[in-house]
Amino acid sequence: MKALLLKYKSVLQFILTFLMVYFVLSFSYKLYLDFSEGSPYYPDYLTYQVAEQIKGLLNGLGYNTVALPHPNEASIQLVINNQYVARIIEGCNSVSVIILFVSFVVAFSGTVKTTITYLFVGALVVYLVNLVRIVILSIGLYRYPEHSDFLHSVVFPALIYGIVFLLWMLWVNRFSNIRKRNKEDYQKTSDEL
Numbered sequence: 001m002k003a004l005l006l007k008y009k010s011v012l013q014f015i016l017t018f019l020m021v022y023f024v025l026s027f028s029y030k031l032y033l034d035f036s037e038g039s040p041y042y043p044d045y046l047t048y049q050v051a052e053q054i055k056g057l058l059n060g061l062g063y064n065t066v067a068l069p070h071p072n073e074a075s076i077q078l079v080i081n082n083q084y085v086a087r088i089i090e091g092c093n094s095v096s097v098i099i100l101f102v103s104f105v106v107a108f109s110g111t112v113k114t115t116i117t118y119l120f121v122g123a124l125v126v127y128l129v130n131l132v133r134i135v136i137l138s139i140g141l142y143r144y145p146e147h148s149d150f151l152h153s154v155v156f157p158a159l160i161y162g163i164v165f166l167l168w169m170l171w172v173n174r175f176s177n178i179r180k181r182n183k184e185d186y187q188k189t190s191d192e193l
Contacts, residue, residue: 014107014108015107017106017107017109018103018104018106018107019103021102021103021106021107022099022100022103025099025102025103026096026099029095029096029099032044033090042069042074042076043069043074043075043076043089043090044090044093046090046093046095047075047076047088047089047090047092047093048076049093050088050092050093050094050130050131050134051067051076051078051088052067053131054067054078054088054131054134054135054138055067055078057131057135058078058080058135058138058139061135061139063080063081063138063139063142064080064081064082065078065079065080065138066078066079067079067088070087073087073089074089074090075087075088075089075090076088078138080138080139080142081142083142085138085141085142086134086137086138086141088134092130092134093130094126094127094130094160097126097130097160097161097164098123098126098127100164101122101123101126101164101167101168102119102123104168104171105118105119105122105168105171105176106119108171108172108176108177109176109177110171110175110176110177111177114175115175118171118175122167122171125163125167126160126163126164126167129159129160129163130160133156133159133160136156137151137152137156
């Protein structure tokens with residue numbers, strides 16, 4: 001058993017680190033959401049800000065957009081040219097995706113400075129791509145409501161998770177310590193030959 005644990009030490013370390021970071025951040029986020037109930041920023045501050053930013057971007061693109069608190073659920077209604085287009089829920093604020101991104105990067109950490117810089121830049125990229133995703137999705141739902149299921153369920157989740165995947169691959173192949181360890185292992189093997 002000990003030999004097996006030693007053999008898969010790096011895999012187990014990755015899994016445990018990933019799970020620990022993921023659960024701590026998810027639990028903290030849940031506490032934030034619980035604390036946000038009754039806040040003047042409905043349904044929570046981050047979701048409210050995303051809705052306001054989406055509204056601003058859509059108005060900037062020439063779409064007369066209003067963001068209104070939903071009367072029956074914890075979400076914000078997005079109305080373009082007096083047509084209800086979508087609702088922005090807590091899941092639309094990209095925090096859950098950022099938590100997933102952060103957990104993976106920390107589990108494959110590099111140097112402290114590189115890791116912190118990449119976490120900040122990567123989280124910002126995910127957030128900005130999410131805003132663009134929602135803007136394009138809103139325009140798509142406004143112009144092509146008959147394709148709403150395909151746009152919302154396939155195209156735009158693929159976009160946000162595709163960006164996260166690309167950021168992960170960049171991290172693993174360019175900045176993480178695993179690249180250095182693999183290079184060292186390759187050098188040892190080459191030297192032995």
